[in-house]
Amino acid sequence: MMLEDEHEGNGSLVGKSQQYLGEKQQANGKPVTNGKDSVKQEANGKCDMSRKILTMYSWQEIQRHNQEADQWLVINRKVYDVTDWAKRHPGGHQVLNHYAGEDATDVFRAMHLKLDIVKLYLEPLLIGELSPEEPSQERNKNPQLVEDFQELRRTLEAMNMFKTNWVFFFLHLAQILILETLAWLMVWHFGNGWLMTIFISFLLLISQMQSFFLQHDSGHLSMFTNSKWNHLMQKFLMSHLKGLSAKWWNNQHFQHHVKTNIYPKDPDIDVGPLFLVGDLQPVKYGKKKIKFIDYEKQHLYFYMVGIPLFVPLYFNIKSIQLMYFQRCWEDIAWISSFYIRHFIMLGPFYGIFGTILLIYGVKFLESAWMTYVTQMSHIPMKMSREENREWFSTQVLATCNTEQSFFNDWFTGHLNFQIEHHLFPTMPRHNYHKVAPLVRSLCAKHGLPYVSKPMLEAFGDIVRALKKSAALWRDAYYET
Template identity: 75%
Template sequence: MTMKFEEKCGDNGSLVGRNQSYPGEKHQPKGKPITNGEAEFYAKQEANGKCSVPRKSLNMYTWQEIQRHNQEADQWLVINRKVYNVSSWADRHPGGRRVLNHYAGEDATDVFRAMHPEPDIVQLYLKPLLIGELAPGEHSQERHKNSQLVKDFQELRRIIESMNMFHANLGFFFLHFAQILMLEMLAWLILYHFGSGWPVTIFISFLLTISQAQSSFLQHDVGHLSIFKKSKWNHVMHKFVMCHLKGLSANWWNYRHFQHHVKPNIYPKDPDIDMGPLFLLGDSQPVKYGKKKIKYINYEKQHLYFYMVGLPLLMPVYFNLQSMQVMYLRRYWVDIAWVSSFYIRYFITFGPYYGIFGTVLLIYLVKFLESPWIAYVTQMSHIPMRMSTEENRDWLSTQVLATCNIEQSFFNDWFTGHLNFQIEHHLFPTMPRHNYHKVAPLVRSLCAKHGLQYVNKPMLRAFGDIVRALKKSAALWVDAYYET
């Protein structure tokens, strides 16, 4: 049953209640959304007490009603007890429509706050989607969730925000960017002075591999919009680092990676764990394949395929081909232009020494060498952890169960791009990585209070756990496949 209420201007003149921020969106004459700068202008207008939006009647909903709207063409979300129908907005969502669909019919308060570095601006674009709010008798989250845990996590976030942990140190990222450019320049200078013999080629390949891996970590930072205060500069920087320095599509990474963040290790919502038919991960997928007598390869030996195929071919084959396919099929012309500049730069820089064919070989040699590095860093914190189908857990539990940390050291921080603090990164994706170690004790304490295991392990053990997890999944497949 739904009930009506009147939407009124708050004390500050905006369409909010006390201590609430209300979404909204303004449009230009032809119906196009306004730019961020214009959105900020209207946000300031509301903050200054101007309220030009007429009163309108909205509904009150129960969780039972909201949870029915969880289909691809019918998606409702709850954010701070407000109910939004995002069905028509999904195709325009910068993070991709699937991210919204993954939370359809659920409370999305914490994930909304976690994934948006400029929530006040984003809320403006939500305003036309507002259809009501939770009825007074309804809990702020679904009843099966631990409301105290949710409150404690939200209080933790407020504490961290008051500590300015979401403010980036531009000097830190400038030095990281300078490191990448220096490695690229050094590789060219060595080639220019010593020629293209095999020893030189091996050495410059080593330098370029470090540059490419560190570029991966830097693009990850700007991809989460955590460096600059204005998202448009993060957008340009992300195109430059991901497309120009690495030769991969920024849009492809966004849509894939954001899904991973909002539902990590949830099958089939996290694309990072859908690695069939080559690898079967977790407990349920191997059993499913085994019972259906599916045997594309001998999965009993999949841990060996990880060494022979997964490590060396993740970057040069899987990611590279998938990026190109997505750019072409979805007509990402801007990304195509940026990625083209990556290859043009390599041909101009190294073409005079290696020729066209030799330069292509150099590019893929570097990607081949980088691949094990990135594969280990990206997989060691997730593959050994819990994988399941949708369980609609709270934000803290969802992230902690699916991620683990690697022990801190100067080398581990550098080698992983601070992704050894995977738990903190997943809980606070827009936090600059140089602050992860500062908030880790607070996160660990909260996990201990609520009985959540905060996993922190040595790096070499984490590498080995990938293989051990693959062996465990393989054994489940064998049992299901051969059972009579």
């Protein structure tokens, strides 16, 4: 994507909304076409207005603007000042801050499905471009790997690998609604006996699992191309069907995707003081003589505490914290509908206390599944501080797959293809297995590991990784 400069100054959001879609003025006071028309003209190759002369920047200059109060980034050799815009970024301000002073071309393309819409927001932020003698990426990156990956993406786009199969997602949504309805009909017809309660819990458990997969797709914009419908669907799936804040999930999850296993930018690996993961955090805690728990036994705490309480306690606390501090009234209303629906459907049979017990009993069961599925692909993999590697190598080194089978695909919602999912977050999951051979081939060409394991081995690697981290903490803690 190439953007032509139509703005003067530093590109900050002075005037804010009127600069995005409204009429813009040239230095002589004459109006120029608005952002939407400009995008269309550029797309048709008919934009004949005079271009402003862009300021040329070196990488050395750009890399100095890497603070929260001063954020520049590069996309396709264009330099953007996103300092003011970061606070209003739909994916959260941290995502932009994580790439301040860096080339963000590949991550930008990976995380945005409809570029024409995003262009309207980029244009006012444009302040310059890389000097002609500067490489397109920072000098520590492998330009051939970057070029090969971008060529791979163009190939996949030509193969329609980013095109959604609506029937696939409709059937999954229908499955969720059928399971929810069936659970209510069963208790209404047969009552609330122990065997019936167990069966109903199983139906609700499957529904919760599939709801997570579907909202995950919606959150990455691969299910719906219309942003309003996508927003509504994710609220329905995450907040109404699962009882968690969709905004919290997006803010947390998008950071995980753009800086996977990068400490402390990825919130999924910054889980101290409960657990220490990777090679860096245990040593840091050990040298500072920090011992909130006996970390030598953290793999046992993982079974006793981490697995059962991951969803019903940790997720809910984090969700409530964000809604409270950011006053997310919309999410609060949607989550209220989750509990109201359950009290209406199950309250007459189980009472208020029994309904709450059933809800959290299902979450308790779901927690074991969700912990394994979400952690097996990352905890055993490379964790590091910021190295500013290529997008491709960062994702490949920080993720791994589990072997494909009908059960593995269903059990994980195709998140057993974690490498492909991280490289192409907006790709519909039903296409992961089709692109996996091409990704594996690119890894082989550049000498990068493409890790794919049996599922039970992947489960076991979580514990082995925790024990390894515990040993690092012990050595640093007791070091004289």
